Amino acid sequence: MAAIGVHFGYTCACVAVFKDGRADVVANDAGDRVTPAIVAYRDNEQIVELRQNRGEFEMLQTQSSNFDDPETQAHKAETKCEVINKGDKPFYKIQLDERTEHISPQEVAKLIFHKMKETAQSALGSDVKEAVITVPFEFAQAQKTALRYCTLVHLLTAAGA
Structure with missing residues (x-):
């Protein structure tokens, strides 16, 4: 094997x-x-390794952080995506068609x-x-x-x- x-x-x-x-x-x-450790969300599709797309998320720095951790706040300031507080954990907020979704760093x-x-x-x-x-x-x-x-x-x- x-x-x-x-x-x-x-x-x-x-x-x-x-x-x-x-x-x-x-x-x-x-x-x-x-x-690239990036996931792009386009329509109903999730694509790994694309850059320069609407709704792309680079990840890892916030894998297990609380929303208020300095590491999360630094990542929030640097990323192109909106990072929100959901249960004291960071989530990415994305708009897909008519709906809003919250994507965790783990996802x-x-x-x-x-x-x-x-x-x-x-x-x-x-x-x-x-x-x-x-x-x-x-x-x-x-x-x-x-x-x-x-x-x-x-x-x-x-x-x-």
Whole structure:
């Protein structure tokens, strides 16, 4: 069975597969080996790796933060998207057609992980059930825990997350 590794950074993500004694970073649909950690919402579609679109969300800095945390407030000031307080947690407020939706940082992370899993499965030609997840050294334990939860609950069985 092949193994995969997913790196989830502040601005990008990538996936590598280990097969036949060799590790290779896998290219995404666009041929890039690094995918921007951005999700764009357009109409009823969620697209990972697009830039310069209406309703795009870069994620990770606020993975497990409270709304009033300095980290969240700094991210709120820098992002193009409206960040709102919902139950003392940050959510992105987006307008899709006639309706407003609130998207959690965890939902954005889940979509990016899903894209990495699809990329790995395409390269391997088989389903992926386990992964090693890496993050930047500076990530707080709460951020690591939030990502591990996204991975375990939504996509993969994490080994060493």
